[in-house]
Amino acid sequence: MGLIGGSGLGLPMAVEVDVVEVKIDVTETAKSAIEKSMSDDGEGSVLVISAESGGCSGYLYDMKIVDRPDEEGYQSISVGGRTIMIHDRDSDLLNGIVLDYKDTLMGGGFQITNPNADKSCGCGQSFG
Amino acid sequence: MQTNLAAVGSRLVDGMNIEDSRPTTLLEGDGIEDVLSSISTVKIKPYPPGSISRAVICDPVGRTIDAPYVIHDEAGLILLHLCRGKPDYLSAIARNLSKKGGSVRDASLVIARFIQDERGSGHSDGILIRGIGIESNFRIRISSDEGGEESTNLSLLHFALAQGGLTEYHLGGRYLPHEIGLSDFVKLENGCYPGQEIHARLDSRNPVTKRLVRIRSEAALDMGRLITEDGKLKIFTPFVDSFAHAIADEGVLDGVINHKGMDVEISTIHSAF
Numbered sequence: 351m352g353l354i355g356g357s358g359l360g361l362p363m364a365v366e367v368d369v370v371e372v373k374i375d376v377t378e379t380a381k382s383a384i385e386k387s388m389s390d391d392g393e394g395s396v397l398v399i400s401a402e403s404g405g406c407s408g409y410l411y412d413m414k415i416v417d418r419p420d421e422e423g424y425q426s427i428s429v430g431g432r433t434i435m436i437h438d439r440d441s442d443l444l445n446g447i448v449l450d451y452k453d454t455l456m457g458g459g460f461q462i463t464n465p466n467a468d469k470s471c472g473c474g475q476s477f478g
Numbered sequence: 479m480q481t482n483l484a485a486v487g488s489r490l491v492d493g494m495n496i497e498d499s500r501p502t503t504l505l506e507g508d509g510i511e512d513v514l515s516s517i518s519t520v521k522i523k524p525y526p527p528g529s530i531s532r533a534v535i536c537d538p539v540g541r542t543i544d545a546p547y548v549i550h551d552e553a554g555l556i557l558l559h560l561c562r563g564k565p566d567y568l569s570a571i572a573r574n575l576s577k578k579g580g581s582v583r584d585a586s587l588v589i590a591r592f593i594q595d596e597r598g599s600g601h602s603d604g605i606l607i608r609g610i611g612i613e614s615n616f617r618i619r620i621s622s623d624e625g626g627e628e629s630t631n632l633s634l635l636h637f638a639l640a641q642g643g644l645t646e647y648h649l650g651g652r653y654l655p656h657e658i659g660l661s662d663f664v665k666l667e668n669g670c671y672p673g674q675e676i677h678a679r680l681d682s683r684n685p686v687t688k689r690l691v692r693i694r695s696e697a698a699l700d701m702g703r704l705i706t707e708d709g710k711l712k713i714f715t716p717f718v719d720s721f722a723h724a725i726a727d728e729g730v731l732d733g734v735i736n737h738k739g740m741d742v743e744i745s746t747i748h749s750a751f
Contacts, residue, residue: 352527352551352552352553353549353551353552353553353556353589353605353620353621353622354504354551354553354554354556354585354588354589354622358587358588359504359583359584359585359587359588360583360584360585360586360587361583361584362572362576362581362582362583363568363569363572363581363582363583363584365569365572365573365576367573400577402513402516402574403513403516403517403567403570403571403573403574404513404515404516404517404670404671404672405516405670405671405672406538406670406671406672406673406674406675407538407672408517408538408567408570408672409570410516410670423577437577439573439576439577440577469538471538471670471675472675473670475670476670478538478672
């Protein structure tokens with residue numbers, strides 16, 4: 351028997367999120383990198399970009415190649431022949447981002463510039 | 479006439495049963511340990527129900543916001559916050575968990591928190607957190623049974639200042655965890671968390687030499703700096719009865735110093751609860 355039985359618990363904490371229609375810019379180098387990264391994946395695979403809690407500044411970018419999610423609440427953006435998906439819950443945080451790819455010896459890889467970020471950490475993975 | 483400091487201390491251990499009204503939160507859903515770990519200075523592992531661990535949450539410049547005890551329950555993770563109000567970081571957790579069907583709920587009404595004298599209690603229900611306080615004489619008892627508790631008049635603030643506990647004066651983004659007795663909970667191997675860059679820099683370049691101390695004196699001293707022969711003390715809590723907390727320089731040693739004809743006892747708080 352757990353400590354909390356259930357009665358008297360507060361309602362789930364309301365997360366006030368403005369769901370917006372997400373628009374993102376993907377540079378040509380990023381498009382090529384996405385195509386290269388997903389070349390072995392089938393047509394049902396998509397790239398999901400999300401903002402998770404954590405990182406040095408409060409939120410952390412996450413990018414995953416997964417099978418197209420079944421759940422509702424995702425927005426699809428077509429980029430070249432591939433699909434990028436962003437959850438409605440992240441739409442206000444990720445709207446307007448610029449997705450770039452840099453091929454350098456230090457700090458290479460996908461990089462996100464986010465106009466919604468007040469601050470970001472040195473490695474570029476986190477924002478707040 | 480000078481107050482007998484030992485007698486002041488002994489008054490505290492008689493019949494303690496202090497109600498702790500700080501908020502309590504339940505995190506529900508898959509991956510809750512990972513979500514909490516992502517913002518904590520220390521990794522929260524998926525321990526079995528009934529286990530207790532602790533998180534420390536900092537702002538992006540590494541200052542402490544909260545240091546909740548974490549109770550692993552069948553229902554999820556129960557956070558016993560040390561801050562007075564619901565902390566803002568719960569919004570980020572709620573946003574994350576809601577994408578996976580989880581939630582963040584207020585558990586304050588179903589969890590009663592008390593601090594009790596270890597020797598004086600016959601209660602056995604609920605979950606106990608043992609080993610708190612300077613001499614480990616006290617425990618935190620939490621229970622879903624809300625009835626039948628009689629609290630003493632002693633305030634939580636008084637108890638915390640006397641026994642090495644954290645209060646709103648220590649939190650709110652004012653101090654590094656190292657400065658307020660939480661060094662043991664800063665684990666850089668947990669990876670990227672708010673404030674980690676600052677903590678990593680401190681670890682590699684300028685280790686924190688300041689420490690949290692309890693001070694006890696027969697009369698209240700002003701908050702602010704107190705300069706001793708060996709270094710500086712920054713008193714940052716008000717005196718409640720005879721006790722306050724301060725941050726001491728490396729040069730300030732534990733013991734009794736004389737300040738303007740008054741005895742002031744200084745003792746390090748090694749692990750703040």
